[in-house]
Amino acid sequence: MNLLTAQQITKSYGVTPLLDGVTLGIGDNEKIGVIGQNGAGKSTLLKIIAGVEEPDAGEITKMNGLHIGYLPQNPDFRGERSVLLQAMAGIEQQNREAAEYECKAILTRLGVNDLGQKVGELSGGQKKRVALAAALVTQVDLLILDEPTNHIDNEMIEWLEDYLRRYKGALLMITHDRYFLDRVTNRIVEVAGGSLYSYEANYSGFLSLKAQREESLAASARKRQALLRKELAWIQRGAKARGTKARFRVERFEELSAQPAQKKAQGLELRSLSSRLGKKIIEIEGIFKSYGERTLIKDFSYNLLRDDRLGLIGPNGCGKSTLLKIILGLVSPDSGQVEKGATVKIGYFSQECGEMDPSQRVIDYIKDTALNIQTPDGVLSASQMLETFLFTPDMQYTAVGKLSGGERRRLYLLRILMDAPNVLLLDEPTNDLDIETLTVLEDYLDTFPGAVIAVSHDRYFLDRVARQVFVFEDGSVLTGYVGGYSDYLSCRKEEEPERGAPARKVPAAGRQRERKLRLSFKEQRELETIDGEIAALEEALQENERQLAEQASNYAALQGLTAEKEGLQAQLDEKMERWVYLNDLAQRIAEQDS
Incomplete structure (x- = not known):
């Protein structure tokens, strides 16, 4: 049974419709996750369904007596x-006494403890x-939720x-938390190019x-191109459209030509941009930090290495950003000190996005940092870099203030990245970024x-x-765990106290804790796929050698093929070294567990 149906919804804020005749039905007990690139129209769709905005065309049909709850992306209480009282504002007066206990419990679980504080005094995250x-x-x-996981810590999530x-x-929500989507939703709706694509999963x-859908579309596009080539060859032979059969061939060619070509989804690509980094990176020695009587960081030391990937975990306000x-x-x-190497160039991605003049054009905002940037693919202009980040030429000359929150991030x-840093400090980089951007950012950080x-x-x-996480525990002590978040959870479960005895926690102070060997989440995935990657590289090398033999007399082709061979061989050597390491580690883990 459908609770609500949005039919042929169209909404525009410019020349191109953000939503172009889309239809969405929401059934009882469905839990729907809405995903798509920043600026694709996800929040607009939720606002229209919630009744906060009106569509330019189309209609919303609701079941009689339907009650809708809505969490906006940026609530503004004054x-x-x-x-x-603000949290209970939507509860009918006769039900408030019964609901007050639950409301207080939920606020407490979300880290809001001063229930008498005025909402006008709250920060954006608290609101x-x-x-x-x-x-x-x-x-x-x-229940309609726009980014419910923003501004809450891991335990709250x-x-x-x-x-x-x-x-x-029923639940309709936007979130970029992929674990959250995987564990809560039973349907995914993707917003792309003004259309909706629904997946019952x-x-x-x-x-x-x-x-599977994209593979099918690609196959259809290849078939269409083959038919076009065949019909074009027939027409170019000079056939005259005199008979019924001939006229049919010409009409079919015209029909095929008139069909819009299947657009390849525009993807975001990041290539590694950085400057040279020397041996000394950052050395942190005996850091203490307090505000008033509250200690945030107590005796933390760590020697940052060139290839470190560290995650910082802890409740809101514990001192991570500090x-x-x-x-x-x-x-x-x-007390304590931080020493940086002479070649260190830090890129700092803050939660606040720095100072952004809403009236400044997008391209001028980037040109303030650099007009051009050296990349592995050569020198790219500010405009070309913006295009790789999905900012079309038209968008580049619009004001920053007209961008969505995710587009500004x-x-x-x-x-x-245009400033080519060699150390990255990322403070909540996943807030407001769409899943595609997050995926490519993760790939970028790999290299x-x-x-x-x-x-x-x-x-x-x-x-x-992350290859190691530091967790703010016992208020101000940072404890280190090898691996990512799931590895940390596994270790914490192993350390859970028996019969009420407190679990033993050892301050990390930048040094490895003694524990049983284990494969991290990332290493486990790498071990499962590395054999296939090595086989693919070996096949590519064989094909390269075959082409080298065929082009033995073609000097220009030989240069390119030789360079390609060197690159493939370097990749294969690196993968083989990694294969040896991972298999050796897996064997030692098996021996310690036997």
């Missing part, structure tokens, strides 16, 4: 109302959590994930089904020839990128 509590506590048939899994009612199933600012030199420690990321320290609540991102 005035003298208290946190508790989002109060709005989320208000949406969850109100009894509705359809896990609690919310479990809450929504058990939620009795969670996120893992969506990936498989989308790959540590990054101490490393950057924006905040001074109470993407633009900000480009500006940082980035420098160190990375990332604060993130995105568990998938931490599993994908």
Whole structure:
């Protein structure tokens, strides 16, 4: 049974429709995740379904008596109302007494403890959590959530994930948290090019089904091109359209030619941009930092290495961003020191996106950093780099203020990378970035020839990128765990106390904790795929050698093929070394467990 149907919805903010005649039905108990590139129209779709905005065309049909709850991306509370009263504003007066306990419990789980504080005094993140509590506590048939996982820490996300899994009612939400999508949703709707594509699956199933759809579209496009070539060859032979059969051939050619070519999905590509990095990177020695009587960081030391990929985990306000600012030199420690190597060039991706003049044109914002940039593919202009970041020529000359929140984050990321840093400090890089951008950023960090320290609540991102995580435990002590977020959870479960005895926690202080060997989440995935990658490289080398033999007398072709062979051989050598390491590690793990 459909609770709501959005039929032939069209919405434009310019010449090109953001939503172009889209239709979406929402059934009882469906849990739908909405994904798509930043600026594709996801939030606009949710606003129209929630009744916050009107479509240019189309209509919304609702079941009689349908109650809808809506969490906007950026709630804006003002005035003298208290946190508790704001969270209960959507509850009918006669039900408030019964709902007050649940409301207080949800606010507490979301880290909002001063229930009497005025909402006008809250930060943006606190307002989002109060709005989320208000949406969850109100009894509705359809709950619409726009980025519910932003501004909440990992433990809150896990609690919310479990809450929504058990939620009795329909759910429509935007989130870029891939684990969250995988574990909560049973349907994925992708917004792309003004259209909607629906997949009856969670996120893992969506990936498989989308790959099948794109493969089918590619096959259809190849078939169409083959027919076009065949018909064109027939017409170019000078056939005259005198008979019925001939006229049919000409008409079929015209029909095929008139069909729009299947557009290849525009993808975001990042190539590694960095400057030379010397032996000494960053040395952190005995850092202490307090504000008043509250200690955030207690005796933290670490020697950052060239290929480090560190994740920082902890509740909101624990000191993660403060540590990054101490490393950057924006905040001074109470004691201890940070020493940077002479060649270190830090790129700092902050939560606030830095200073962005909303009236400045997109291209001028990038040109303020560099007119051109040296890349592995040669020198690219600011305009060319913007195009690789999905900013079309038209968008480049629009004002920054007209971009969506996610598009501004993407633009900000480009500006940082245009400066060619060799150490990256990333403070919540996953906030407001779409899944495609996140995926490519993760691939970029795989090949980035420098160190990375990332604060993130995105568990998938931490599993994908981090080789070691530091967790703020016991208030101010940073404890190190090898691997990503899932590896940290596994270690924590192993250390859970028996019969109420406290678990033993050892401060990391930048040194490896003694523990059993284990493959990290990333290493496990790498071990599962590396044999296939080696086989593919060996096949590519064989094909290259065959072409070298065929082109033995073609000097120009030989130069390119020889360069290609050297590149393939280098990749194969690197993979073989990695294969030896991973298999040796797997064998040692098996021996210690036997």
